[in-house]
Amino acid sequence: MRNVVLGFLGTQLDAGKRREWRPSVQLCANPDFPVDRLELIHDGRHFHLASNVAADIGRLSPETEVRLVRIDMADPWDFQEVYGRLYDFAADYGFDEDRERYHIHLTTGTHVAQICWFLLAESRHVPARLVQTGPPRGDKSPSGTLDVIDLDLARYNALQRRFEAAAREHSALLLGGIETTSPTLHALAERLDRVAGVSDEPILLVGEPGTGKSDLAARIHELKLVRRRVKGRLVQVNCATLRGTGSLAALYGQRRVTGQPGTERPGLLREADGGVLVLDRIEDLTAEEQAALLQVLETGRYCPLGSDAEVTTRFHLVATTGSDPGDLVRSGRLRMELHARLAQWSFHLPPLRDRRADIGPLLLRLMDESERKLGTKTGFNADALARYQRFAEDPATRWPGNLRDLQASAHRMAVLAERGRVTLAMVEAEIATLQAQWRAAEADTDNGLLAEVVADPETLDEFDRAQLAAVIRACRESGSLSAAGRRLFAVSRQGKASQNDADRLRKYLARFGLDWAAVTGR
Numbered sequence: 001m002r003n004v005v006l007g008f009l010g011t012q013l014d015a016g017k018r019r020e021w022r023p024s025v026q027l028c029a030n031p032d033f034p035v036d037r038l039e040l041i042h043d044g045r046h047f048h049l050a051s052n053v054a055a056d057i058g059r060l061s062p063e064t065e066v067r068l069v070r071i072d073m074a075d076p077w078d079f080q081e082v083y084g085r086l087y088d089f090a091a092d093y094g095f096d097e098d099r100e101r102y103h104i105h106l107t108t109g110t111h112v113a114q115i116c117w118f119l120l121a122e123s124r125h126v127p128a129r130l131v132q133t134g135p136p137r138g139d140k141s142p143s144g145t146l147d148v149i150d151l152d153l154a155r156y157n158a159l160q161r162r163f164e165a166a167a168r169e170h171s172a173l174l175l176g177g178i179e180t181t182s183p184t185l186h187a188l189a190e191r192l193d194r195v196a197g198v199s200d201e202p203i204l205l206v207g208e209p210g211t212g213k214s215d216l217a218a219r220i221h222e223l224k225l226v227r228r229r230v231k232g233r234l235v236q237v238n239c240a241t242l243r244g245t246g247s248l249a250a251l252y253g254q255r256r257v258t259g260q261p262g263t264e265r266p267g268l269l270r271e272a273d274g275g276v277l278v279l280d281r282i283e284d285l286t287a288e289e290q291a292a293l294l295q296v297l298e299t300g301r302y303c304p305l306g307s308d309a310e311v312t313t314r315f316h317l318v319a320t321t322g323s324d325p326g327d328l329v330r331s332g333r334l335r336m337e338l339h340a341r342l343a344q345w346s347f348h349l350p351p352l353r354d355r356r357a358d359i360g361p362l363l364l365r366l367m368d369e370s371e372r373k374l375g376t377k378t379g380f381n382a383d384a385l386a387r388y389q390r391f392a393e394d395p396a397t398r399w400p401g402n403l404r405d406l407q408a409s410a411h412r413m414a415v416l417a418e419r420g421r422v423t424l425a426m427v428e429a430e431i432a433t434l435q436a437q438w439r440a441a442e443a444d445t446d447n448g449l450l451a452e453v454v455a456d457p458e459t460l461d462e463f464d465r466a467q468l469a470a471v472i473r474a475c476r477e478s479g480s481l482s483a484a485g486r487r488l489f490a491v492s493r494q495g496k497a498s499q500n501d502a503d504r505l506r507k508y509l510a511r512f513g514l515d516w517a518a519v520t521g522r
Helices: 023-029 044-060 079-093 111-122 157-174 183-198 213-226 247-252 287-299 325-330 336-345 356-374 382-393 403-416 424-451 462-476 481-488 501-510 516-520
Strands: 002-008 037-042 065-070 100-105 128-134 145-149 203-206 234-238 276-280 316-321 346-348
Touching: 002 023, 023 037, 023 044, 023 100, 023 128, 037 044, 044 065, 079 111, 111 128, 157 183, 157 213, 183 203, 183 213, 183 346, 203 213, 203 336, 213 234, 213 276, 213 316, 247 287, 287 336, 325 336, 336 346, 356 382, 356 403, 382 424, 403 424, 424 462, 462 481, 462 501, 462 516, 481 501, 501 516
Parallel strands: 002 037, 002 100, 037 065, 100 128, 203 316, 203 346, 234 276, 276 316
Antiparallel strands: 128 145
16 A cells, blocks of 8 residues: 655754754655655745755655645644644545555644644544654664554553553442442443543432442542542531531531621532532432522532622532432422432442342451451451351342441451451351341331331231231332342242242232232332
8 A cells, every 4th residue: 555644844844944854854765664645735935945845855765756735824823723724634635545544744843733633633534643753863763763653542552451450440449449240330430430530510329328329429539639630628518417507507608797706617618619529418408508509510609608709619519319319309309400410420329239249358348447447357267258148148138228237247247256256156146136137127117118008007917017018128129020039039949840939929919919010119
């Protein structure tokens, strides 16, 4: 294929004003890079110089065809003009990639021209590689240096590996260093890395209590610092604590009341200026506070309480909620217009029961954290660790508190471990403790849960009330009738030749006049 080079006339370098090396001439004379045609771009004021350069090329490299291309520019340092002229040139050129291989000579022309060439090559408006030339370096390169740069970075394996390694580091940062096997979490981390590193728009984290929303919000701040999206601090507040007359002042600040020293407050919005503001349980803000927050997000301005003077603030917002955002809007707890702003980048954190394979690594990490707090070293006996993992990964183990339950469990075992070892007996006692806590927490909610689907729960035996409440919870926490059946009959199904869990569950619900839609609303 023929080599074709597109390049500007160097009004200083090609004239030989600074040194004998003339890039356009030496490019065509390079024995390792034959140039079949040079498109030499110049303006009318430098036609004489362009003609002399073409003649010199003809003497040194007679096989090179030089075409003088006149493109007049009023200001070669004006980006809009240069880009527009080169774009028009590329659109009219008629590239023939089947017969010719194109290159852009970056050494000549203004810095603005070099940037425009790069953008046009990267976008494939000019299907070319980049060529960078340099003056001779001793006797080894009498014609000067020449480097060809292909913007297809996939060809640069070392660079590609560095990009991939950086992406893995960012994902590991977001996941807290856990090597997760959950495809959902992998996809969430990759998408969140992209969004947090490029966009300044609000991020909404949705997940059950204890799924790690607050910790993830803090790691988003760390990532934004690494990616140089923010320079300021992390300001984190649980909106459930903002109650009463002082809530607006806590958020928006307050001007000092005359005669009352100490009443001036900067406010969380001011403290988060230049950083990240995390609002946990955003639905607990009042309608008035939500409206004021929306105005700040849209304008970057607000008035502290007691002041008519606007102040400006720029922060990145991360909001969290443990409820379905759509349900919050329908119930009036979340303003529709604020939800519309938050929903642009919404991320759902899976509960612990949906990532059971991660429980082992999570347990060991939480044990390490407890060891650092306690100043001790703790390890599991092999049978104890195996027993705990069987329990933790069993579909019947619900983990209603998610990571909070697992963290509390790990800390208890680290504290109670005698001589730094967690034994099988200790694990059995810990399992009994968890199960007792979960039963106690659910007992108070059983009647309320049953009242949603049964006309009069008191007509049921106590045994049936407890069992039916557990079944309803399992159904609501599962994605389908079959998934709920597999969870509820996880043990007994092992001994059956036919494992029709969905049919067994359907018949159980029918005993109480119920079906899947009645207990789940789906």
